[in-house]
Amino acid sequence: MRNRKLLPALAGATIVGAIVLYVAFYFVFLDFFVDLWWFRSLDFEGYFWLRLLYRFIFSGAVTIFFFAIFQFHFWIASRYLGLNPPDEVLLDDKKRRRFQRFADVFMSGSVKVYSVVSLILAIAIAVPFYLQWEDALLFFFGSDSGFTDPVYGNDISFYLFSYPIYMLIQKELLFTATLVFLATGVLYWMEHIFIPNQGKEFPLGAKIHLSVLFIFIAFFVEWGFMLDRFTLLYSNTREPVFFGPGFVNLRFHLPLIWLSIVAFFVIVCCILFYVFSERHRSKTPIVISALSFVAILSLQSSDFLPMLIDKFIVMPNPTKTEGPFMRYNIDATLGAYDLNNITTVDFPINLDPTTDIETWSNKKHFENIPVWDREFLIDTYQQLQAIRPYYRFKAVDEDRYFIHNHLQQVNLAAREVNIKKLPREAQNWENTHLRYTHGYGAVVSPAAQDAGIPIVWYLRDLNMTSDVGFSVENPDIYYGQEKLVYAIVPNSLVIEDISGSNQDGSRQYKGDSGIPISSYFRKLLFAFYFRDEKIFFSPNISTESKLLIRRNIDERISTLTPFLHLDKDPYLVIEKDRLYWIQDAYTLSNMYPVSQPAADDFLDGKQEFNYIRNSVKIVVDAYDGGVDYYISEPHDPIINAYNRAYPGLFKSLQEMPVNLSRHLRYPRDLYYMQMKLYAKYHQNSPELFYEQAETWQYASVDGEPVLPYFITMDFGRCHNSEEYVMVNPMTPVHRDNLSMVGLAGTMDLKKCDNAYKPGITIFKFPKAVQVNGPSQVNALIDQNPEIAGQFTLWNQMGSEVKKGRMIILPMGGSILYVQPIYMLATKTKMPELARVIVSIGNQVVMDKTLNAAFERLKDMFIKQATGSSSGTSGANP
Known part of the structure; x- marks a missing residue:
């Protein structure tokens, strides 16, 4: 009978154990080892371990810290300061021993309970720290930026790195201190209830213990009020005129915050005096200070007085009262979006353009004007150059190459694989993962072409025909912009001329990256990982094969460095050895003080930020998937913090191969977003900013904005050298005449060399013409x-x-x-x-x-x- 009763329990324990092992295997063991092997294949194993250690060491340390806090106070409350037997119990040996035995049982049994409760509470409180561990990383590795906020005079790095973690710490410590205070008070009360012969009054030790906890609570509350001062820097009450604190915020709300700090301190002192005073106890000071504190809080939350101040002081003379605060917003926004170094040039307009036409018509390479839009060109590429049904051009890029003895702008696109275009019956496992594994080559055409004739090609067809010198040793594209699934290469399949080129169509993959499938054990693990038994049973996978995963460059980079935010437009670069992708990456923050938040049409539209830098240029090898990170903005404090945290991950831009650095460009999306802000913030005096008389907007045609576009031209600024720049026109708000033309380039206009130095020039037209x-x-x-x-x-x-x-x-x-x-x-x-x-x-x-x-x-x-x-x-x- 006893064995029969044990059977259900044993079966239940077995089922629970099996479920736990299954979850641990699939979601911990498999993911961990596949990630480790993948990072190792990219030579990032050290970075993998470092990132893992940062996360778990920090969260583990926080958990231990809070566990120690709970356990320490619970232990004190149960073992020492809470026991308060009357004198007759202490004088009677028999009563004293009976009291001590009961107290010992109570204390020794409770420690086991406290330990479990302390661990559970510590884990719960540590969860926010675990989720925000990267903020803590920036806190420890961040350094001063050299710039200060105009209101409180703190270095900007305080808001980027320290302030977010301080808010988290203050909130968690206040909650912890309050919880410990309440739990300890309950323990003292329970001791008086369950332990016999306790005195009626709390002992002095218990009062001291609870008072210390109360002081901690008060300290964290005061710290919260101190941090509240900084929330004024992110006030939006003055929008749409300007962002940040205004006259009411800094002349009314800020003094009230200081008064609330003083009032709360007085309350704490009155309460402590009342608790420890044996004579002249009076609640009057507590009541008066509490009422004063509540009155101050009421004033803070009231809209009546701020409305009166705004109506009778601010609005009658807004540029004088709000002028300094508008200046704060202007300066902060220009600094946060890297708009301080824009060069403005007054552009004189010739009413008679005859001289300009004669001069410019004779300029060298003036014909290098792009007349093919990539939005139209992609259909031409697809119909004329895809050639095979499983090839597709995902996007058309612009770039410049040295052709015909000068820098010439071209359009180009990678011929990537997309087997969804194959007949449905051909979309089987072997074709998907072993045969149609990669794209092949690229096409290039000049951006400047004549009309009425067939399109001119600089690189075309699957045999990579080029009359201008384009030649690629390894044109295979295993990594690109398509949503590519995993591939296993090389394999034992004999692939007959899939590329259709004159080269050996059955040549196998020889890249350095990829996870080696060196044993049956790994084949089995990968079969479980992808839930696909064909990986294990396929005879075409050998010990020489490699598993290629995360082949979409966006997914690849985001998995490696999720703290970087990627531009939406990576572009292709063609070199002698192979094809490369260059991806622009940004560091963002929404904590830059007094800076205008960006609109929601940048990147994926989900990022809220008011600070941005194009801090990193990323190069991805289209053949073997190698990823290299180059710091392009060495003055950005955020990327410098990550660089210190992850030594060896980033390289300096000077380390980028010259043949690749020649193709760096100003990011289109960044320029679009910067100009949207500069359209308002170029009015850099409070008077102009308030009037908004010179606000710009993107020029439009038929209701559609003319977005920034690239052009390669000699603008006469660099010794007869062509510049590769991005152009955007703007008009006055609600007007159609042109106000300015902006050029965003990458050439150092002082040295006129190939070194990457981004800059923006604004050609501003006279208002009278x-x-x-x-x-x-x-x-x-x-x-x-x-x-x-x-x-x-x-x-x-x-x-x-x-x-x-x-x-x-x-x-x-x-x-x-x-x-x-x-x-x-x-x-x-x-x-x-x-x-x-x-x-x-x-x-x-x-x-x-x-x-x-x-x-x-x-x-x-x-x-x-x-x-x-x-x-x-x-x-x-």
């Missing part, structure tokens, strides 16, 4: 009868006319507009560059080539200047 914006030029195009007639004709011929991106180019003292015109076939939707429109001033011409259109435009202005032409514009069909 009308400069046509993109929307106005678009209207001139639509109003031109010859151009409109040509569009109508094309639209009736089974094609659809599409306008490309409008390119704006500062040219001497004139503004040149170039807009490509595409025709899309009704059936294939493949775009063709049909014409190019060029405009200066109010003149518009359309032709097949940029040079021809520009010459016609020049002739028109020359004739107009001599009075022999009416200056009408037109189109050349």
Whole structure:
């Protein structure tokens, strides 16, 4: 009978044990070893262990610390200070021994309970520290930035590193102290209830113990009030005028915070005096100080007095009362978004552009203007150069290469593998993971092309044909932008010419990365990891095979360094040995004091921040997946903290190979976000900032903003050298005339060398002169009868006319507009560059080539200047 009763318990314990082992195996053991082998394959094993140790050493230390606090106070309360027998018990040996025996049983039994309770409470309180362990890492490894906030004079690093962890520590310690105080008080009460012959009064030791805990609570409350002062730096009560503390915050709320600190201190002193005073006990001081404290808190939460101050003091003269605080916001925002070093150039406008046209038409390589938009070009690439159904171009990138003896802008794209385009019956396990494992090669075309002729190719086809010198030794793409699944290479399959090139199509993977499948044990583990038994039973996987995982570059980098925030637009670089991806990465913080928070249309839209730096350039080898991190912003305190925490992870930008550093560029998304802020914050005096009379907005055409775009041109700033810059135009708010054109480049304009030095130049136009914006030029195009007639004709011929991106180019003292015109076939939707429109001033011409259109435009202005032409514009069909 006894054995029968044990059987259900044994079965239950077995089932529970099996579940625990299953969960531990799948979610701890497997993940841990696969991650370890993967980091090791990338030569990041030391970083893997260091990151793991930081996390668990910190969380373990915090858990032990809080366990010690609970255990110590519970032990004191149960063992020493709580026992208070009357004198008759102490004088009677028999009563004393009976009392001591009962007390010993109570104390020895309770220690076991306290230990378990202390551990549970410590783990619960340590959870927030475990979740925010990276904040603690920055706290320990951060250093001064050299810049101070304008309100309290603290170094900016205090807010980036110390303030977040102080808020967490204060909250957790206050909760812990309060919990210990209440629990200890309950223990003392229980001792009086359950231990017989206790005295009616608490002993002096118990009073001291509880008083010390009360003092700790008071200290943490006071610390919380002190930290509350810094919350004013992130106030949004003055928006939309400006962000940060205003007159009411710093002249009304801040003094009240100091008064609340003093009032609470007085309350604590009164309570302690009342507890320990044996004579003249009175609750009056406690009541008075408590009422004063409540009154102060009420004033803090009240809106009535701030409303009166705002109405009768601030609003009658806002620029005087709020001026210093607007200045705080302007300076902080410009510093937080790295907008302090923008160069502003007054751009004089020539009403007669004839001289500019003659000068610039003779400039070397002036024809290097991009007329192919990547949004249109990707369909052309896909239809003409994908060639095989399992290849796809995920995105088209822009870059510059030295071609035809000068720097020339090109469009390029990687031919990545996507087996979802195969017939469904071919999408089996062997094809997915062993055969169609990688993409192949890339295509390159010049960004500047003539219309009406077939597209020109600099690199094309699966045999990598190039007439301009492009050659790649290992064009295979195992790592890219596609959502690639795991691959096992090399394997025993004989793959017949999948790439379709003239090279040996069955050549095997020889990359350095990948997790070796060196034994049947590893095959078994990987089969469990992917829940796929085919890995273990496949005869085509040998001991020479490697497992390639996390092949999407975004996933790969995010797994390695989750503390970096990635740009949405990685781009391809073609080199002699292989293809590479360059990914821009950012460090962010939402704790920069008085800085305007960024809009929610940056990165993934989920990041809340008011500080950003493009601190890291990441290079990913498209062939073997190697990842290298280069610090591009050495003055960023956040990346410097990570660099100290993880020695060896980051390299200096000077260590990047020169052939790759030539392709570094200013990030498009960063520039877009910076210019959105600078459109308001370029008004850097409180008076202008308050008036908002010169606020800008992105120029638009047909309701769509003209987003930043790349162009390679000699702007006359660097000894006849082409610069690769990003351009964005802006207009006044609710107006269409042009206010400025911004250039974001990477060349050191003082040395004019290839060293990466990002900078922004603003060409600002005079307010008194009308400069046509993109929307106005678009209207001139639509109003031109010859151009409109040509569009109508094309639209009736089974094609659809599409306008490309409008390119704006500062040219001497004139503004040149170039807009490509595409025709899309009704059936294939493949775009063709049909014409190019060029405009200066109010003149518009359309032709097949940029040079021809520009010459016609020049002739028109020359004739107009001599009075022999009416200056009408037109189109050349």
